[in-house]
Amino acid sequence: MRGLFHKVPMYWGLAIVLFMLLFPFVNDSRSTLILLTQIFIFAIFAMSFDILLGYTGIVSFGHCMFFGIGAYSTAIIFNQLEANLLTFMIGLVIGIALSVLVSYIIGLLSLRLKSHFYAMLTLAVSQLFLVLAEKWRGVTHGGDGFTFSVPDLFKDRTSFYYITLLSVAVVFILLKLFTESSTGKVLKAISQNEHRAEALGYKTLHYKLIASVTAGVAASFSGALYAVSLRFINTNVFSIEVTLDALLMTMIGGLGTLAGAIAGAGIIEFLRHYLSELAMAYPIFERWTIILGFLYIVVLLGFPSGLAGFIKKLTLKKKRKVKKKEELKKIA
């Protein structure tokens, strides 16, 4: 019975992946396919944020900068050079390399101090990137942004859907391996009691830097996919709303659970899509961000451990019930 309970999440995961694989064959709605593609991209972004906040306890107010770096690197390369898979890889590598550098420097400067210094520094640097993108009009076209062409493989919505599905699966597995590794356990220990982790001989700054860089790389990758999905970019990718989205997705899904981050991305993107559609018929829904804000308050007050935490609690309750029944049977 115990083994079965352990395997339940895996079976659910496989069922969802299978459903997603078959989805384009049973669905002919282009907008649903695009919506799911967006969910996969933001799921990667939310997971990257969860590595920082959920697993290491580092608060970032400027996570959008890594998303923006990845998005702009890919978009600028496509705009300046020919759009093919090689240039996509070049853009991706440049975005990731820049994110590694920026996250490492910010981490080195602020992670040895209390966590709010990292939050403040990331906020400041992300706003610097926003100003840079606004002012460097020759390359970024400022707030107006620019459109660009993408390789044929990415133009086809179905093939791009599968690419993002594969990406989210690969990133999930890699981040899962990372969090289950000995480094991941140290990060968890740091999030719960940094001094004690240090007293065990762990140089905590070193581990927090690893978390910061890992999160930056994953966020940059999601940003690159985002730019490709829109075939357009403007300075919005550096706005604080992008960071708040990641926070909302992670909190609603459940901190410290990668699957929760994916679920959170799904919930928020679905809500955003349907509420903005409702706004066409009912003007009251034009202020749909208020509804998201309300949802955030409800989750914080009612389900502080998020969706994943809530499901975990239910499963534990069920387990206890089964155990009690077994014990009663034994006594009888």
Next chain:
Amino acid sequence: MSLLKLDNLETYLEQYHILQGVSMSVEEGSITVLFGRNGAGKTTTLRSIMGFNPSTTGTVHFHNQNISKLSTHLISRKGIGYVPENQGIFSGLTVEETLNLAKAKSAGETEAKMEWMLQLFPDLKKFWRKKSGLLSGGQKQMLAIARAYINGDGLLLIDEPSKGLSPIMVEKLMESLLKMKEKTTILLVEQNFLMASQIGDYFYIMDDGKIVHEGLMEDLKEDKETCQKYLGIA
């Protein structure tokens, strides 16, 4: 032979002068108890040794090596295990994960140390896969001590282990510390005189950030005046 030697240690916490020239030594293979009233500076002494509250002047020598300028993780790697006052449990990690973290940065025979700890505290084996945050107060204390013992190599700093435990648990803890004395040196901060006087070999009494008395535990038991003056024992 002195395993740990503090020489004229002075520590400030913000503008407060907490340790005002603390000098003491811990003999190898002994249990040395640091007594004192609340706010005397006992916990700060341990935290200064570990580098959490570094001293402004004075030195800390461990194995005749000056460790006073090292950062906490390097002090720990020298072989000093630390059990803080509030146990400092990683509540989201299981017992297994916690002890493996301690083992990974440990020196010496880690497997043997782990085995011995599980023999000494069988409850840890029983709740091997349980999240540490779900353990009882006594079990958490056992885990904190086992974690520090496995992680350290030769010296354990233990801060008020009997705090908040039931009398039975205190009795068990006392027996365990006595057994551990055969394998490691212990510097114990304790307010429970009854417990500490039964297991300690040497004692120091702190008052207002200074060492005011020191000697053999046997002598302190006879010294009613000192006990009454500094420890409030009639």
